[in-house]
Amino acid sequence: MAWRSAAGVRLAVQAAGLGLALCGAALAQGLATLAVAVAVAGVFVSPLITTAYLIADETAAPEARVQAGAWVNTAVNAGGTAGTAAAGVLVGWLPAGVCFAVTGGVMMLTALAVARRATGRAKGYGKSRTPEVTR
Secondary structure, eight states: OOOSSOHHHHHHHHHHHHHHHHHHHHTOOSHHHHHHHHHHHHHHHHHHHHHHHHHHHHHSOGGGHHHHHHHHHHHHHHHHHHHHHHHHHHHHHSOHHHHHHHHHHHHHHHHHHHHHHHHHHHTTTTGGGSOOOOO
16 A cells, blocks of 8 residues: 555554544543544554554564564553553542543653654654664
8 A cells, every 4th residue: 555654654643643532532521422532532543553563564674573563562452551550540539531631641742752753764863773673
């Protein structure tokens, strides 16, 4: 498939979209609007994860692509587990809207970090900092 933008740019946009949708969920005034906001957030999850796998595949050496994909899988699972644990603790102390806002804020910071990395790569910066996956 021919993409119009680089994978790093797509990842940043998808992460920002997810963050904004989660911040929108924080503002939901009822169950129906919350359901819509969470559904919109869900639209970004699969493309975001798929793009992360594509980036791992593009940046890893051919003999290390399976291992790179495994690292993406590990990061997704570890992040989901840590996020769920943190949300479980926070929801006991804070209103659900604040928890959605915190989660959305974390995603927006992630999008910013990815965007900075993606634009640095486009300019030729950061090439030597890309971790190599080895056996």
